[in-house]
Amino acid sequence: MSEIQIHRAGEARSPSAEFAAGFGHKALGGLRFISPILIVLALWEFSSRAGLVNAVLLPPPSAIFRNMGRLFQSDTGFWNSPLVGHIEVSLMRLLAGYGMAAVLCTALGLLMGINRRVYAFFDPIVTVIMPIPSLAWVPIVILWLGMSNATIIFVVFLTAMFPIIYNSAAGVRSISKKHLWAAELMGASRQKIFFKVLLPGAMPYVITGHILAVSLAWRALVGAEMLAGAGLGLGYMIFDARTFMDTETVYAGIMVIAVLGLLIEKGVFRPLQRFTIERWGTVRAG
Amino acid sequence: MDMPNKKTKRDAAATAKVEALSVSKTFKRDGGEEVAAIGDISLSIAEGEFAAFIGPSGCGKSTLLYMVAGFEKPTGGKVRMNGHVIDRPRPDRGIVFQEYVLFPWLTVEGNIRFGIDLQKQPDADARVEHLIKLVGLRGFERAYPHTLSGGMQQRVAIARALAYDPELLLMDEPFGSLDAQTKRRMIKDFITVWEETKKTVIFVTHSVEEALLLADKVYLFSARPSRIKQVFSVDLPRPRDISEPSFIGIQRELLASLDEEVEKMMG
Ligand SMILES: Nc1ncnc2c1ncn2[C@@H]1O[C@H](COP(=O)(O)OP(=O)(O)O)[C@@H](O)[C@H]1O
Ligand SMILES: [Mg+2]
Secondary structure, three states: OHHHHHHHHHHHHHHHHHHHHOHHHHHHHHHHHHHHHHHHHHHHHHHHHOOOOOOOOOOOHHHHHHHHHHHOOOOOOHHHOHHHHHHHHHHHHHHHHHHHHHHHHHHHHHHHHHOHHHHHHHHHHHHHHOOOOHHHHHHHHHHHHOOOHHHHHHHHHHHHHHHHHHHHHHHHHOOOHHHHHHHHHOOOOHHHHHHHHHHHHHHHHHHHHHHHHHHHHHHHHHHHHHHHOOOOOHHHHHHHHHHOOOHHHHHHHHHHHHHHHHHHHHHHHHHHHHHOHHHHOOOOOO | OOOOOOOOOOOOOOOOOEEEEEEEEEEEOOOOOEEEEEEEEEEEEOOOOEEEEEOOOOOOHHHHHHHHHOOOOOOEEEEEEOOEEOOOOOOOEEEEOOOOOOOOOOOHHHHHHHHHHHOOOOOHHHHHHHHHHHOOOOOOOOOOHHHOOHHHHHHHHHHHHHHOOOOEEEEEOOOOOOOHHHHHHHHHHHHHHHHHHOOEEEEEOOOHHHHHHHOOEEEEEOOOOEOEEEEEEOOOOOOOOOOOHHHHHHHHHHHHHHHHHHHHHHO
16 A cells, blocks of 8 residues: 555656756746745835835835946946946956965965975964954055055955965865875876875865855955945945935945855856866765 | 786796785874884785785784885885885785775776876776776766765776786775675675786785685784784685685684684783
8 A cells, every 4th residue: 555655656756856857947946046035025115115114224126126227327338337337346356356365375275285384384374364354454454555456355365365275275184195195006296196186185175165265255345345445346336325325226236246246156156066076976064 | 907917027936926024013193102003024925816914903904005005114124025125105006995085076987097097008998998897887987986886986996906907906904894795796796807817916804704705815913013823825716605614614713813813902
């Protein structure tokens, strides 16, 4: 009797499982993700229009989107619009700061993982500086570099540094002695061991470090731009709009920040993860 | 894999494949306290021999194997291969660990090719294909290790160690973490592989049955600090039958001698 039931359950599941396996799975997942957001937006729209909340402090989403549409327009087209300008500046700052950290700090982290002395020197320094919120650096960096692009880029760099260093070092150190022995016995030189064992072996941690770095850097960037944006960037735009009580622009900015953050994570790092560590079965928790 | 065995300048018959001469090994623990793992071991393993190391846990079997690999250095004495003192790991040896130690970022084929590619050996494709067939991995060439069972992963590790045609195969409890059924199958299949390649093998195990099913000679280690207590020659044709009286006889003798050493280790 129970056998028949199991069989039936299997039968009932298979068509939907097949559906979910293909394109349907993605569409369904997307719908599941977007529905709660739409419900909140609808409630918000209703509360704001019905006067349940102050419409200046919480303008209806429709007004925010209309305003966002305006911010994406200019006499010389979409690409010259103010919002695109701010986005461009913010992304360039992110790329510059993160890019420098990616190159320098991955190298330093790997070196720390390889060399005990380098590790012994830098580990305490990293451990002490890492927990400092990066915005705490902004005042002093403004004194060094002024209210400029350089200040923002430097703060982004500072933020991205530590997760990259820490995880790259941990990645190398996670490789077992026996993996290195096996490679050595098969005739790998030091250089080959680095490229064929240490680098791919550390990859799961390195990728985690970079994901963390970018998501923290994106947050720090917006904060730093509020304090030292020098007239440009999404953070500056929000902060500036607030002084004019232009809350529609403030919210438009926040939404753009949310969407861009999501795109960077899901659009850049997720595929990278999928093609490397998920295939290798070496995904780390968290 | 039917390449002729490379002969060194010296006569292979006169020189043992692997020799340990009064080898000792003492480890310093983190606390500064010293552990004498290997007391005084001398042994000689002939070309083409299938040697098994057996002994109580912690008596230094892996340590001696790692010294033959060139991973560790003896505290005293010498370990020689083909008459030369072993100075560092070299690809004339291959190793299989209990924990497989495959490269998770490489496919089955990528793992097996690892040594061949490093040494830029010719006919890589043909050799890899042959080995995959030999160890029974056909159809899994593109699979990543984590998708395979323990037994299959160990087949990959064995193929990887044999792929670049080393003279000596070192195995550290290779079937130790497999279930009994898989283990029996692996032993049977490995005999086939070994009979084709005819490598000299050093096989560390804690299973008397495994040692006697596989080896030409079983080297019984004493309790720590270890020496070679006894060497058992197993002159039975393979595949061996565990229910045959001659097998049972030697098994009983080996087990009794091993148990004495395990008792010493316990207290
Ligand atoms: N790297 C090491 N540092 C300190 N002690 C070690 C080290 N390697 C092995 N030992 C010790 O040496 C002894 C022999 O170890 P091992 O060769 O692994 O034994 P077996 O393989 O026979 O079980 C054990 O007591 C072990 O704790
Ligand atoms: Mg051992």
